[in-house]
Amino acid sequence: MIKRVLQLIVSEGILDKNQIARRVGMQVETLDDIIRLLVERGFLRMEMNGCDVESACSGCHSSAGCDTESKTGQAFYITDRGKAYASTNGGRSK
Numbered sequence: 001m002i003k004r005v006l007q008l009i010v011s012e013g014i015l016d017k018n019q020i021a022r023r024v025g026m027q028v029e030t031l032d033d034i035i036r037l038l039v040e041r042g043f044l045r046m047e048m049n050g051c052d053v054e055s056a057c058s059g060c061h062s063s064a065g066c067d068t069e070s071k072t073g074q075a076f077y078i079t080d081r082g083k084a085y086a087s088t089n090g091g092r093s094k
Helices: 002-012 017-024 028-040 053-059 080-091
Strands: 044-048 074-078
Touching: 002 017, 002 028, 002 074, 002 080, 017 028, 028 044, 074 080
Parallel strands: none
Antiparallel strands: 044 074
């Protein structure tokens, strides 16, 4: 499941948590745990944008992937290590 989540992020760009959870067949809470593991293992990098969600989105390069519903200002980026892990075994999910 961890690799499948990474593969979705790499192959289809930034998806919101609900989309990812639905595509891999898990609850959002479980996905939160997987995202935490991906960050801990260095496959994803988290940044706090510290933006004003209301006014900054139109000019933000991360607006498509920002979790604006929760207004956390968090953005996740896949690292080179994450891209390499996602592409192992020809990019096939298990």
